[in-house]
Amino acid sequence: MTVSSEPxxxxxxxxxxxxxxxxLRATDVGSRVTVCGWVAKRREHGEHLAFIDLRDHTGIIxxxxxxxxxxxxxxxxxxxxLVRFRPDGTGNADLPTGEVExxxxxxxxxxxxxxxxxxxxxxVEVDEVIRLKHRxxxxxxxxxxxNLRLRAAVNSSMRAAMDRQGFVEVETPLLWAxxxxxxxxxxxxxxxxxxxxxxxxxxxxxxxxxxxxxxxxRYYQVARCLRDEDxxxxxxxxxxxxxxxxxxxxxxxxxxxxxxxxxxxxxAATGDRPGPIPRMTWAEAMDRYGTDKPDIRFAMExxxxxxxxxxxxxxxxxxxxxxxxxxxxxxxxTRSRLDxxxxxxKALGAKGLAWFRVAEGxxxxxxxxxxxxxxxxxxxxxxxVTATGAHAGDLILVVADxxxxxxxxxxxxxxxxxxxxxSEGPFRYLWVVDxxxxxGVDDQGNPIAAHHPFTMPHEEDLDRLExxxxxxxxxxxxxxxxxxxxxxxxxxxxxxxxQSRIFSVLGITDEEAASRFGFLLGAFRFGAPPHAGFAVGxxxxxxxxxxxxxxxxxxxFPKTQSGWDxxxxxxxxxxxxxxxxxxLQLLPKLS
RNA sequence: GGACCUGUGGUGCAGUUUGGAGUGCACGCCGCCCUGUCAAGGCGGAGGUCGCGGGUUCAAAUCCCGUCAGGUCCGCCA
Numbered sequence: 001m002t003v004s005s006e007p008x009x010x011x012x013x014x015x016x017x018x019x020x021x022x023x024l025r026a027t028d029v030g031s032r033v034t035v036c037g038w039v040a041k042r043r044e045h046g047e048h049l050a051f052i053d054l055r056d057h058t059g060i061i062x063x064x065x066x067x068x069x070x071x072x073x074x075x076x077x078x079x080x081x082l083v084r085f086r087p088d089g090t091g092n093a094d095l096p097t098g099e100v101e102x103x104x105x106x107x108x109x110x111x112x113x114x115x116x117x118x119x120x121x122x123x124v125e126v127d128e129v130i131r132l133k134h135r136x137x138x139x140x141x142x143x144x145x146x147n148l149r150l151r152a153a154v155n156s157s158m159r160a161a162m163d164r165q166g167f168v169e170v171e172t173p174l175l176w177a178x179x180x181x182x183x184x185x186x187x188x189x190x191x192x193x194x195x196x197x198x199x200x201x202x203x204x205x206x207x208x209x210x211x212x213x214x215x216x217x218r219y220y221q222v223a224r225c226l227r228d229e230d231x232x233x234x235x236x237x238x239x240x241x242x243x244x245x246x247x248x249x250x251x252x253x254x255x256x257x258x259x260x261x262x263x264x265x266x267x268a269a270t271g272d273r274p275g276p277i278p279r280m281t282w283a284e285a286m287d288r289y290g291t292d293k294p295d296i297r298f299a300m301e302x303x304x305x306x307x308x309x310x311x312x313x314x315x316x317x318x319x320x321x322x323x324x325x326x327x328x329x330x331x332x333x334t335r336s337r338l339d340x341x342x343x344x345x346k347a348l349g350a351k352g353l354a355w356f357r358v359a360e361g362x363x364x365x366x367x368x369x370x371x372x373x374x375x376x377x378x379x380x381x382x383x384x385v386t387a388t389g390a391h392a393g394d395l396i397l398v399v400a401d402x403x404x405x406x407x408x409x410x411x412x413x414x415x416x417x418x419x420x421x422x423s424e425g426p427f428r429y430l431w432v433v434d435x436x437x438x439x440g441v442d443d444q445g446n447p448i449a450a451h452h453p454f455t456m457p458h459e460e461d462l463d464r465l466e467x468x469x470x471x472x473x474x475x476x477x478x479x480x481x482x483x484x485x486x487x488x489x490x491x492x493x494x495x496x497x498x499q500s501r502i503f504s505v506l507g508i509t510d511e512e513a514a515s516r517f518g519f520l521l522g523a524f525r526f527g528a529p530p531h532a533g534f535a536v537g538x539x540x541x542x543x544x545x546x547x548x549x550x551x552x553x554x555x556x557f558p559k560t561q562s563g564w565d566x567x568x569x570x571x572x573x574x575x576x577x578x579x580x581x582x583x584l585q586l587l588p589k590l591s
Numbered sequence: 592g593g594a595c596c597u598g599u600g601g602u603g604c605a606g607u608u609u610g611g612a613g614u615g616c617a618c619g620c621c622g623c624c625c626u627g628u629c630a631a632g633g634c635g636g637a638g639g640u641c642g643c644g645g646g647u648u649c650a651a652a653u654c655c656c657g658u659c660a661g662g663u664c665c666g667c668c669a
Contacts, residue, residue, distance in 0.1 A: 041629075049626040062629070073619085090627055098629090115620060118602050123630075124618080126602065129661060182669035202669090229668040347594065347665065412665095439669090452669045550662095560661065 012058070016078060022059020024097050028083045033102060035061060036110070038140065039075045040120065044068060052107065054079055055120075057145050062092070062101040074113040074120065074137075081105035128552070133566040135557055147554045150269055151542045155222060157268035158242050158536075161261040167218040167244070172207035174200055174224070179516060182452065183227040186237070194583030200226040203535060205452065206520050208245040209492060212531040213523045218246045222538070231561045233550045234484060234540055241487065245533030251475050251491055255431060258479065258489075258534045262541070266427065269545035277429040277479075285432050286404075290323075290411020292435070295483030296428045300325055300418040302410050305398065308383040314375040316352060319400035323407065325414050326388050330395025331357040331369075344416065345399065350409040356396040358385060366392055415483065422482045423547045430480045434458070437465075437472040438505075446507030451476040453502055454520075456491040456532075462498070469505050479536065486541055489534030496524065 012020035017036040024033070037056035044050045052063040052071065063079045071077055081102040092098030117134050118126040122143045131138040138144055159169070175188060175198035185199035201207070203225045211219045223243040231237065244258060259277055267273040285294050288301045305322040312318055327333075333341075338355050345353035354372050361367030366385050373381060390396050397413060399406045437457050438447035447469045449455065457465060458473040465472055475491035493499045499521070503513045513521060539551040552558040559565050579585065 041631090043628050043631055044625080045628065045631085046625045049628085051628055051631085053629070060629095064627085066626090087627065090629085092629060095629085115601075119619070119630090121630080124603060127598090127661080130602080184668085205669095227668060230666085232668090233663070235668070343594095349665090449669055455669095561663090562660085564660090 020058040021054050021056040021061040022097060024061050024083055024100055024102070026085065026099050029085055029100060031083045032081070033083055034078055034080045035063075035102065036078045037076070038113075038120070039071050039073055039077060042069060042071060042073070052077075052079065052105070055140070057149075059097060059142075060095055061097045062086075062095075063105045063107075064101055064103045065105045065107060069107055071107060071109060072113065072115065074116050075109055076111040076113065078108045078110055079105045080108075129560065129566050132558070132560070135567050139556065144553075147542070147546045147548070148556065150546050151538070151554050153268050154265045154542050154545065155538065157264045158261045158538075159220075159222065161264040162220040162242070162244070162257075165218070165257055165260060167220040167246070167257075168216060169221055170211055170216060170219050171221060172201070172204040172211075172223065176201045176207070177519075179206065181516065183229055186226050186228050189582040189584055191581055191583075202227045203241065204243050206517070208243060208533060209454070209520060209528075209531065210523055212245055212247045213526065213528050215247075215529075217248075220244045223535075231559065231563060233552075234543075236539065236551060236555060236558055237563060239551070240538040241535040242538060243533070243535045244489070245531060247529040247531045249530070249532050251433070251477060251532060254489060254491075254532045254534050255477065258487075258536060262429070262479065262486075262536060265541065266545070269542075270427070274427060274429060277431055279431040279433055281434040282432055282436065282473075283434065286407050290407035290409075290414060291483075292432055292478065293480045293483055293485045294411075294430065294432075295415065295419060295422075296430055297420065297426065297482060298418050300327070300414050302407065302414070303388050305384065305387055308387050309380060309400070312376070312380060314372065314380075316354065316372070316375075317398070317400045319402070319406075321403040321406040322398065322400040323410050324384070324388050324396050324398045325410050325417075326390045327395040327397065327417050328391075329393050330417075331359065331393045333357075333395055341397065341413065341416075345397075345409050345413060348409045348412050349405055350399050350401060353409075353413075354398040354400075356384065356390075356398070358390045358392055358394045358396060360392040366390075368396070419483065421549045422484050423544050423549050424482075427544070428482055432478045432480055434473045435476040435478070436470070437461070437474040437476075438469050442507070444507055447505055449502075449506060450474065451488065451490050453506060453508070453517075454490075454492045454499070456493050456498070457502075465501055465505055475532070477534075479534075481541070481544055484540050484544065485537070487534060487536040489532065491530075491532040494524065494528040494530050496521075499524075 012023065017034050019033045019035055021035050021037050035054060037054045039052055040055040040060055041053040042050065047068055048066065050065040050067065050069045052065060052069060053060050054063050054077070063081060079102060081104050083100055084103045085099065086101050116137050118124065118130060120137060120140045122141055139148065178185060178197065178199045183202040185202055187197040187199050190196045190198060204221060204223050208219050221243045223241050224238055225241055226238045228237065242261060246253065246257065263274050282292055285292055288294070290302050302323045302325055305324050309317040309322045342353040354370065356368040356370040356373070359367055359369050368381050368385065384396065388396050399409045436450050437455065439450035440448050442448055451474060456475045458475060461472040476488065477490065478488040479486040493502065539554060542554040543551045546554055548554060557565065557567065
């Protein structure tokens with residue numbers, strides 16, 4: 001199934017219309033039809049002839065009126081007439097309906113319209129605030145109609161894949177209890193319980209685990225998640241996930257279930273069924289690409305130089321980790337360009353960025369040109385060129401720092417220099433597995449859970465949980481597509497003894513655990529099956545399929561980066577009466 | 592919390608570097624003309640707080656400071 005702006009399989013006939021605009025073809029010639037839609041364009045040729053291009057969600061049909069017409073752009077009209085071939089030489093190859101037209105039309109105005117604030121046309125790029133303010137007009141554009149329908153098709157094929165695999169869709173509450181961990185939550189003050197709040201779930205994580213205890217066995221949900229965190233091109237306050245959880249399964253089972261749904265969705269959206277999704281460990285992803293969500297459409301991999309500069313006399317390279325990337329042909333970069341790259345590296349947290357222009361030296365020996373070359377021995381310079389495999393004309397960028405920071409900076413520079421828009425093909429899916437169990441330490445020196453505290457450690461790393469937590473891998477995994485994190489999941493802890501040890505390592509006391517997650521831990525005492533799950537971000541997946549680099553393009557009514565909705569003007573102050581009902585009083589505005 | 596970019600009739604742009612009358616282009620809008628167009632065509636017309644505030648200057652869309660809004664990114668997103 002390929003999704004496009006092609007008409008739906010139904011005729012679309014209703015009590016008001018017999019056909020859809022975009023569906024009319026040569027086979028309809030001779031039929032008397034009534035179509036309804038919006039006036040896309042009107043062309044008048046004096047008092048005896050006028051054309052109306054009528055648009056609905058399926059496309060445009062030309063209507064010929066024998067006289068004048070009293071319609072303007074975006075009027076809502078019904079047109080009745082006879083489908084006929086266009087006269088020789090007047091066909092329009094740009095329209096799927098271009099072979100035919102509706103002749104001798106009578107036009108009924110169903111609703112007049114003011115001129116639209118911008119052209120309902122894919123060819124003009126209009127300021128996004130204006131589009132959002134009049135989103136109902138913006139969504140009439142063919143591209144936006146296609147995006148909405150693509151999203152529905154992806155949604156539908158994923159649901160079908162889950163149904164087929166024996167999963168049952170269960171709805172979970174939007175009004176939930178605060179669980180102070182992870183993303184900032186939206187609070188909903190209670191009218192009946194003054195001073196208390198529900199929160200909107202950042203994900204149905206705990207609810208779906210309870211459904212496993214409840215014996216649901218295989219759960220899924222197209223779930224709305226809400227997170228009060230800063231917005232980005234790939235992040236809105238509210239977003240949708242294909243949320244999955246299953247019992248008596250391993251990581252392998254979950255990857256298979258989710259792969260099936262994603263591959264089906266890809267086929268539905270693009271017509272191409274992707275092959276098996278390759279895997280990479282988290283450690284390999286960091287080593288080679290400097291990120292846990294590598295874009296594997298291009299190489300330009302990070303090269304480790306720590307051994308080359310072991311014991312170096314150059315203090316800047318005397319660091320736990322020295323890595324480089326090579327920009328082919330980059331030696332022509334201007335000084336200001338290199339300064340800009342250095343600024344970018346510093347903004348990402350590096351102390352500096354060392355660059356080396358690779359050039360053909362005397363006697364055909366390849367050498368480097370760099371402000372810091374004089375601090376390096378001949379052996380180190382030669383080692384740099386050999387290890388990176390750089391050729392004359394290339395540019396080598398080197399960062400030396402702690403391992404994670406070095407990877408982070410070079411991973412970002414790699415994308416800056418070699419990256420392409422996420423939606424540009426080809427689609428390269430990747431499972432990233434074996435995430436670390438912990439990531440960094442908090443103010444008290446306790447490890448921080450990399451995924452969440454209910455993530456099951458690798459069996460073979462369990463004995464190091466207390467002695468060397470930083471080395472413990474978890475049974476957590478991400479799905480990545482072209483450098484975007486599409487989703488993540490894990491095998492959950494279902495045994496109380498392991499859960500206690502994890503809480504203990506995290507510095508969470510029994511009392512704290514009970515007050516934060518008591519209802520979950522309590523439920524686990526009544527027979528929790530081994531279980532695991534995943535969640536796929538639908539907005540991101542659909543955006544990439546739609547060729548969009550911004551998820552707002554596949555969301556009907558999104559918000560701006562500051563969380564503003566130009567159409568409704570949300571968020572807005574509550575009335576004093578509404579505040580009183582909720583038992584709320586406002587503090588003076590923070591300056 | 593921070594960095595960078597953007598803001599000029601309804602829409603999309605040029606003009607800002609080097610200060611000199613709201614100057615220009617395309618689309619749209621309004622009126623008239625037009626019997627085969629299709630982003631129709633012709634003639635005429637209307638439409639502006641150059642985001643906002645302050646400063647420099649004889650003079651500011653243009654220079655300076657502040658501020659607001661939008662976008663991209665860093666932080667943040669277990």
